[in-house]
Amino acid sequence: MARYYDVHPQDPQPRSISQLVAILRDGGLIAYPTDSCYALGCALDSPDGAERIRAIRRLDDRHHFTLVCAEFAQLGQFVHLDNSAFRSIKAATPNPYTFILPATKDVPKRFAHPKKKTVGVRIPQHPVVQSLLRELGEPLLSSTLLLPDHEEPLTDGWQIKEELDAVVDAVVDSGECGTDPTTVVDLSEGYPEVLRVGAGDPDRFR
Template sequence: MAKYFDVHPENPQQRTIDNVVDSIRSGALVAYPTDSCFALGCQLGNRDGITRIRSIRNLDNRHHFTLVCQNFAQLSQFVRVDNNVFRAIKAATPGSYTFILPATKEVPRQLMHPKKRTVGVRIPDHVVTQALLAELGEPLLSSTLLLPGEEEPMTQGWEIKERLDHVVDAVVDSGDCGTEPTTVVDFSGGEAEIVRRGAGDVTRFE
């Protein structure tokens, strides 16, 4: 049965944030809110968490997982960014964008695209997510909480708790966070390629 954490959307209670992060460090798979929609997340080296995300979402090994980072300094440890791409990403973050970039050696092999050796990264503009990342001190390995056969992610914490009670370990609820996933931009080839149009404004990358 999943733990349920009710977090204030503007002033997250530090004790609650600490408890969520303790769970993540202990191997928990959590459903948590972002600036686009709910996501599934676990610690970077949590192989069981990765397997469970794949199972819940019915993903194959070509799926790009996302490293949700607190800031640009953290993001740059896990992906290679040249000067032009740096400026484009820096101007768009924090925000509702996921960027696909060549991974560094810091990224576990099972998280990369098997052929391209790329990974998704993002810096969310969400108070609760940022509080979790600040306390954790490393990125959250994440994937949009979109269930197989459904067109939109779930938006209510209580509904996620009800439906995924036996497949996730915790649900973090700070209120409605929208239904539109991030805009995905692939920079792995050096130029911006819009892979998915979502919550982020795509005009700056066209």
């Protein structure tokens, strides 16, 4: 049964954040709100977190996981940035964008695209996510909480708990967030290609 956390959207309770980080450090999987929509997330060293996300969403190994980072300075450890990508991401974040870039050696192979060796990165604005990331001290491995039989991501924390009670370890409820996932921009070839239009304005990359 998943633990349920009612967390203030602007001033997250430190005790709740600490308990959620403890779950993540213990290998757990959480459902949490972002500045675009709900997502599933686990720590990078979770032994089965990625496979649990794949099972919930029925994803294959070509799915691009996203590393959700607290700040721009973290990106260089996990993705290769040329000058153009550096400037584009710096100017656009924090905001609801996911950027696809070549992964560094610090990204486990099972998280990167098997052929392209790329991974998604993003820097969200949501205060709850920022609090989680700061206390965790590393990115979250994450994916949009879009279930296979749903046209849109789930938006209500209690409904998410009812739907996923047996397959996640915790649900964070900070009120409803949006139904639009991030806008996905592929920068891996040296130029921007918008792969998905979502909450972030795509025009700056066209």
